[in-house]
Amino acid sequence: MGFRVPELRNASVRIQHPERAAAIIRSLKEQGPSKLQVISDFDMTLSRFWCHGRRCPTSHNILSDSRVISEDGRKQLKDLLHYYYPIEIDPNRTPEEKQPLMVEWWSRVHELLVQQNIHKEDIAQIVRESGVMLRDGFKEWFDQLHEHNVPLFIFSAGVGDVLEEIIRQANVFHANINVVSNYMDFDENGVLRCFKGPLIHTYNKNNSVLQGTEYFQQLSTRTSIILLGDSMGDLTMADGVPNVENILKIGFLNDKVEERMGKYLDAYDIVLERDETLDVANGILRYILTET
Numbered sequence: 001m002g003f004r005v006p007e008l009r010n011a012s013v014r015i016q017h018p019e020r021a022a023a024i025i026r027s028l029k030e031q032g033p034s035k036l037q038v039i040s041d042f043d044m045t046l047s048r049f050w051c052h053g054r055r056c057p058t059s060h061n062i063l064s065d066s067r068v069i070s071e072d073g074r075k076q077l078k079d080l081l082h083y084y085y086p087i088e089i090d091p092n093r094t095p096e097e098k099q100p101l102m103v104e105w106w107s108r109v110h111e112l113l114v115q116q117n118i119h120k121e122d123i124a125q126i127v128r129e130s131g132v133m134l135r136d137g138f139k140e141w142f143d144q145l146h147e148h149n150v151p152l153f154i155f156s157a158g159v160g161d162v163l164e165e166i167i168r169q170a171n172v173f174h175a176n177i178n179v180v181s182n183y184m185d186f187d188e189n190g191v192l193r194c195f196k197g198p199l200i201h202t203y204n205k206n207n208s209v210l211q212g213t214e215y216f217q218q219l220s221t222r223t224s225i226i227l228l229g230d231s232m233g234d235l236t237m238a239d240g241v242p243n244v245e246n247i248l249k250i251g252f253l254n255d256k257v258e259e260r261m262g263k264y265l266d267a268y269d270i271v272l273e274r275d276e277t278l279d280v281a282n283g284i285l286r287y288i289l290t291e292t
């Protein structure tokens with residue numbers, strides 16, 4: 001497969017069953033772009049984990065670290081991150097064990113954010129000042145999908161208003177994109193008053209929150225899937241797709257690499273170790289979309 005998709009030889013690529021991964025990629029090509037859809041996580045999957053030697057912010061942390069949050073609020077939000085993030089990525093706890101703790105984390109963060117004076121009009125500026133970056137190669141990724149009419153479903157436990165703004169500012173918010181995420185609800189003065197339900201956290205990214213959206217039903221002929229994620233919770237994002245024939249799961253392993261590699265290799269067809277680019281995904285897509 002390496003000569004057809006040269007990026008699969010990149011130093012970051014880890015694959016437990018290369019033959020199996022190659023067979024899936026070949027099937028995706030055989031089925032062609034009219035059968036394909038992409039389901040992707042946002043934070044730390046389409047956005048970068050590291051940039052300029054520092055951690056990049058998630059969509060929540062863009063808000064938490066911003067100047068519109070009081071100093072005390074910022075400290076409380078940071079404390080929550082330091083307490084709950086190690087739990088989120090702990091390879092020794094099951095998703096079932098993590099679920100209630102994630103609900104607790106998200107609920108406490110949303111509660112704190114609502115207590116701040118966050119204005120709808122401030123979001124664009126907050127994003128601009130945040131230092132967030134999409135992964136290298138993002139333009140080719142978003143543009144290729146759009147040009148070939150491949151639907152891109154972004155399923156995010158982050159903040160929808162913030163991630164949409166990031167994609168908009170990068171000039172790649174094309175018509176083929178659909179987002180399901182946690183969206184803010186503003187009062188008549190444009191001030192944040194609550195988050196719209198249902199709450200999406202890292203470990204309920206599945207049918208339980210997609211019911212009623214009908215998105216996948218409309219796409220029932222798109223039986224080939226490329227799934228991109230960075231968390232073990234992202235693996236269930238395609239569960240609502242009715243007739244999956246081929247699914248290629250690509251996982252970014254950003255943090256605690258040694259401890260988590262085994263589980264990632266078992267779960268993802270392709271694991272990208274500390275890879276801040278979309279090069280491998282772009283290479284696979286180019287191969288699938290090229291008519292030869």
Ligand code: TMP
Pocket residue numbers: 041042043044058059060061064081088105106109155156157158201202231233
């Ligand atoms: P997602 O990448 O699965 O969509 O989830 C969002 C990420 O945001 C998840 O990895 C946890 C992280 N997060 C923060 O960084 N700060 C927060 O306050 C919260 C609630 C989540």
Ligand code: MG
Pocket residue numbers: 041042043044045229230231
């Ligand atoms: Mg993520």
